Amino acid sequence: MFMFCLLCRLTIIVSQIFISLCEKNMNNLVLSLAPKFTKLQTLILRQGNTQLEDNAIETIANFCHDLQDLDLSRSFKLSDCSLYALAHGYPNLTKFNISGCTSFSDEALVYVTNFCQKLKILNLCGCVKAATDRALQAIGRNCNMLQTLNLGWCENVGDLGVMSLAYGCPDLRCLDLCGCVRITDNSVIALANECLHLKSLDLYYCRNITDRALYSLAHSRVKNKPSMWQSMKGRYDEEGLRSLNISQCTALTPSAVQALCDTFPALHTCSGRHSLVMSGCLNLTSVHCACAVRMNTIPHTAH
Numbered sequence: 303m304f305m306f307c308l309l310c311r312l313t314i315i316v317s318q319i320f321i322s323l324c325e326k327n328m329n330n331l332v333l334s335l336a337p338k339f340t341k342l343q344t345l346i347l348r349q350g351n352t353q354l355e356d357n358a359i360e361t362i363a364n365f366c367h368d369l370q371d372l373d374l375s376r377s378f379k380l381s382d383c384s385l386y387a388l389a390h391g392y393p394n395l396t397k398f399n400i401s402g403c404t405s406f407s408d409e410a411l412v413y414v415t416n417f418c419q420k421l422k423i424l425n426l427c428g429c430v431k432a433a434t435d436r437a438l439q440a441i442g443r444n445c446n447m448l449q450t451l452n453l454g455w456c457e458n459v460g461d462l463g464v465m466s467l468a469y470g471c472p473d474l475r476c477l478d479l480c481g482c483v484r485i486t487d488n489s490v491i492a493l494a495n496e497c498l499h500l501k502s503l504d505l506y507y508c509r510n511i512t513d514r515a516l517y518s519l520a521h522s523r524v525k526n527k528p529s530m531w532q533s534m535k536g537r538y539d540e541e542g543l544r545s546l547n548i549s550q551c552t553a554l555t556p557s558a559v560q561a562l563c564d565t566f567p568a569l570h571t572c573s574g575r576h577s578l579v580m581s582g583c584l585n586l587t588s589v590h591c592a593c594a595v596r597m598n599t600i601p602h603t604a605h
């Protein structure tokens with residue numbers, strides 16, 4: 303597999319060849335190289351000081367038809383034209399990272415979901431204009447294979463969007479809702495009921511989350527047990543929440559958090575690597591979430 307990677311220091315990795323170039327040429331470089339790498343599957347164009355422009359993305363869309371993994375994070379100069387150009391070309395795109403691409407609109411993102419229906423990993427962190435309830439409804443309708451979604455700091459996201467996601471994407475495993483200040487218990491309850499493979503959930507600063515949400519997560523586990531025993535014997539420990547960030551969720555009380563800890567053995571507060579993060583919740587100091595014995599069997603969860 304070709305790996306063609308332009309980081310902010312402009313390091314190009316083509317298979318095993320590493321070339322460093324001056325970053326101010328990034329846009330021109332993409333314009334000249336994209337036509338030569340038509341079999342590219344992974345393209346990481348993470349932005350630094352200089353910024354890609356739409357014509358670079360249009361060239362990529364015209365020449366590199368096999369892309370499955372595309373990272374355009376922090377490309378705030380790109381306009382919706384880039385998304386429209388990309389959408390058509392990539393029915394097989396599985397990983398798409400537009401974290402920090404603040405110019406994209408929800409209309410263009412909706413358009414992308416109509417064409418890229420095989421997305422498994424999508425990073426929309428900070429895409430305040432693009433990540434709206436309308437866009438999440440489109441994701442729930444079109445991208446049913448989605449497993450990992452980052453909606454961090456997308457303050458326009460509300461319950462309607464998250465609930466559509468929960469109903470449309472039953473395979474969701476990792477969801478970052480940090481700073482999604484508008485969501486309430488209804489979002490978490492829908493996730494608990496519909497996304498039975500949920501492993502990692504970030505609710506940092508979601509201050510309207512209450513005990514009701516945590517009890518629904520704990521209850522989902524109980525509901526989920528019988529079928530799990532039938533279908534995946536011996537894999538018990540691999541299912542269930544193993545990472546939860548409820549830092550700054552100040553409405554939570556110890557009994558609800560304790561119930562969650564008791565239900566999900568993978569949640570722990572081992573020093574140095576908490577999988578349950580509750581800093582800033584002064585009322586939760588009495589919660590005892592044991593440091594799991596078999597920590598080495600718990601892999602890091604993706605962000």
Ligand SMILES: *[C@@H]1O[C@H](CO)[C@@H](O)[C@H](O)[C@H]1NC(C)=O
Nearest residue numbers: 348375376399401423425605
């Ligand atoms: C996406 O981009 C952000 C910002 O560059 C980065 O932190 C993250 O690791 C990238 N990958 C995924 C899968 O989100």
Ligand SMILES: *[C@@H]1O[C@H](CO)[C@@H](O)[C@H](O)[C@H]1NC(C)=O
Nearest residue numbers: 367368369391392393394395
């Ligand atoms: C997408 O994947 C399918 C199945 O693997 C393949 O038949 C098709 O040619 C691919 N399409 C493109 C545009 O790569």
Ligand SMILES: *[C@@H]1O[C@H](CO)[C@@H](O)[C@H](O)[C@H]1NC(C)=O
Nearest residue numbers: 454480504506547549576579
């Ligand atoms: C909890 O989530 C917030 C927002 O994602 C993050 O800044 C913080 O580092 C997280 N805490 C830990 C210990 O992972």
Ligand SMILES: *[C@@H]1O[C@H](CO)[C@@H](O)[C@H](O)[C@H]1NC(C)=O
Nearest residue numbers: 460483484485486509510511
């Ligand atoms: C969140 O909580 C605040 C304070 O309790 C309340 O005023 C606000 O209406 C709540 N927001 C939503 C969306 O429920």
Ligand SMILES: *[C@@H]1O[C@H](CO)[C@@H](O)[C@H](O)[C@H]1NC(C)=O
Nearest residue numbers: 552553554555556584585586
């Ligand atoms: C947290 O503790 C403070 C002080 O003990 C108390 O006034 C407040 O009601 C508590 N909040 C919750 C949500 O239990």
